[in-house]
Amino acid sequence: MAATRTNPAKRTLPKPAGAAKPAPFEPVRIGRKKRAADEGVPLFYLTGDDGEDIEYRIPSKVPTSLSLEYLRLARTMGENAAAQRVLERLLGPDAYRALEQSDEVDDDDMLHILQAVVAHVAGPVDESGKGQA
Structure with missing residues (x-):
């Protein structure tokens, strides 16, 4: 008996028993979340004209959009x-x-500041040199 091929147009996948109808697509709403005030973390200090240190801070939580921008620019x-x-x-x-x-x-x-920023944006590096998720 010779092997026969099924016409690709006639192939159908079996439907799971009791499969529910998929939920309608619901778009994601971005920008409506209330965020708590972020006091940030100190990144560096510069000495002012009066001899006092001036603290410069960056946000403690980096926006995802900024992390994505970093990855695109790095590439x-x-x-x-x-x-x-x-x-x-x-x-x-x-x-x-x-x-x-x-x-x-x-x-x-400058090297120290840039390394701190990259670690802050991309996350810590593990032993293999790859970022941790």
């Missing part, structure tokens, strides 16, 4: 450009400008 422009952009967005224009215009910030300070 398309490189990690340094992504970290710089995220730092600017987290700090805001005034704090970023204060950091940018400080003659006291050296390469080690």
Whole structure:
């Protein structure tokens, strides 16, 4: 007896017994959630003209949109450009400008700040060098 093929148009998947009708699609509503005030976490201090430290903070919870922007920029422009952009967005224009215009910030300070921002946005790194979910 020769093998026969079933016409692809006639193939049907069996329906599970008692399968319920799928629920209608309900769109996700974004932007209606009430958020508690975020005091943030300190990222760095700059010494002011009066010799006192000025604390600069970033939000303790990073918005998902900013994490996604970081990932896209890291992929398309490189990690340094992504970290710089995220730092600017987290700090805001005034704090970023204060950091940018400080003659006291050296390469080690900047590296430390950028590493802290990346860890804060992308999450901690595990032993294999991959981020934790």
